[in-house]
Amino acid sequence: MRLRAARLFDGTEPRADPVLTVTGERISDVAFGVAAPDALDLGDTTLLPGFVDAHVHLAFDASADPVAALAARDDEQALDAMRVAARTALLGGITTVRDLGDRNYLALRLREEPGPLPTIVAAGPPITTPAGHCHYLGGAVEPTPEAMRAAVRERAERGVDVVKIMASGGRLTPGTRQDLPQFGEDELRAAVEEAHRLGLPVTAHAHAPQGIVNAVEAHVDGVEHVSFWTEDDVDTPSPDLVRRIVERRIAVGATFGLVPGPGRADAEGIVRRMPKIVGNLLELHRAGALMVLSSDAGITDRKPHDVLRHTIVMAGELGLAPAEVLRLVTEVPAWVCGLGGRKGRLAPGFDADVVAVEGDPLADLTAVHRVRAVFARGRCVSRR
Numbered sequence: 001m002r003l004r005a006a007r008l009f010d011g012t013e014p015r016a017d018p019v020l021t022v023t024g025e026r027i028s029d030v031a032f033g034v035a036a037p038d039a040l041d042l043g044d045t046t047l048l049p050g051f052v053d054a055h056v057h058l059a060f061d062a063s064a065d066p067v068a069a070l071a072a073r074d075d076e077q078a079l080d081a082m083r084v085a086a087r088t089a090l091l092g093g094i095t096t097v098r099d100l101g102d103r104n105y106l107a108l109r110l111r112e113e114p115g116p117l118p119t120i121v122a123a124g125p126p127i128t129t130p131a132g133h134c135h136y137l138g139g140a141v142e143p144t145p146e147a148m149r150a151a152v153r154e155r156a157e158r159g160v161d162v163v164k165i166m167a168s169g170g171r172l173t174p175g176t177r178q179d180l181p182q183f184g185e186d187e188l189r190a191a192v193e194e195a196h197r198l199g200l201p202v203t204a205h206a207h208a209p210q211g212i213v214n215a216v217e218a219h220v221d222g223v224e225h226v227s228f229w230t231e232d233d234v235d236t237p238s239p240d241l242v243r244r245i246v247e248r249r250i251a252v253g254a255t256f257g258l259v260p261g262p263g264r265a266d267a268e269g270i271v272r273r274m275p276k277i278v279g280n281l282l283e284l285h286r287a288g289a290l291m292v293l294s295s296d297a298g299i300t301d302r303k304p305h306d307v308l309r310h311t312i313v314m315a316g317e318l319g320l321a322p323a324e325v326l327r328l329v330t331e332v333p334a335w336v337c338g339l340g341g342r343k344g345r346l347a348p349g350f351d352a353d354v355v356a357v358e359g360d361p362l363a364d365l366t367a368v369h370r371v372r373a374v375f376a377r378g379r380c381v382s383r384r
Helices: 066-069 075-091 108-109 145-160 185-197 209-217 239-247 266-288 308-317 322-327 330-337 364-370
Strands: 002-004 008-010 012-014 018-023 028-030 045-049 051-055 094-099 119-122 163-166 202-206 223-226 251-254 291-293 356-360 371-376 379-383
Touching: 002 119, 008 018, 012 094, 051 075, 051 251, 051 308, 051 330, 066 308, 075 094, 075 108, 075 371, 075 379, 094 330, 108 119, 145 185, 163 185, 185 209, 202 209, 209 223, 209 239, 239 266, 266 291, 291 308, 291 330, 308 364, 356 364
Parallel strands: 008 045, 051 094, 094 119, 163 202, 202 223, 223 251, 251 291
Antiparallel strands: 002 018, 008 012, 018 028, 045 356, 356 371, 371 379
């Protein structure tokens, strides 16, 4: 199969008049300005690498109360809903997702199903404290080094791709607090050491300033949200903490994407704090932190499973250059998800994950909302 479009952006530079050749599930050739009468002509579109959303929750259904909705479903019903969520992401151009918290390892089951589905990188139930954030997903353990090591071993035996730990509380779990840590540095370090011994990366949900510090000192591979949320406001990271995050190449997951619309009453604290949260993320980015743009899709009705497109547009509105934004949802998260060299580029040998958007997103990032075709591992899953 050959694809022709007006433009192509593969994460390095834009090129005109591309012809992309797909053989099986892989890209076998990319040429420019060549005759290809047999090519599928996609018109005035730009070919992009399939988007990579490095933080989603397929088990949450993006409803007004996703926790209650999940609790009302048995595992088979939940798996059905997760298929719908995954396909929603795929039709939005998201060809790879990293699920950072499911119930009963359902994302691992979905990962093995035939398509059309995005490639799924799965963490299983996040490790949390008894009654801690997302304990209802089944990952609660006692906060001791021994229990943390055992929890990591269980996930390795199940076949997870990454270990997720709740280093602080979160808004989806009444009784927990975003501004307080859930594990100390010793417990987190034990989990990281065990995971690395078993060849697994660790990423930590961390809102609380001390939770972020604990995760960084434990040498996690990634930190999610990184909001520096305090009881009344948002803290500012110290220069020394920023330096350690940058030097250790800890991936920072910026999860600020939302579908535009009025916020709920319980989100007022987020709205008030958001300028400072975004300011901290931009400071980390300017300092050279390894950052990815992701979504936390599924946790609210303003975060459907294709919400990453809104993250892209919002990042541009914050001042990031379009080419940089696109790299932060393709090539960079592909490496963070352990799929570098296979995902995130349009180059020979890479998976044929391709999204065609109408117009030129390097001139207007809102083009990502105008998805005209999606190909996942060489298979056309959507064409308009």
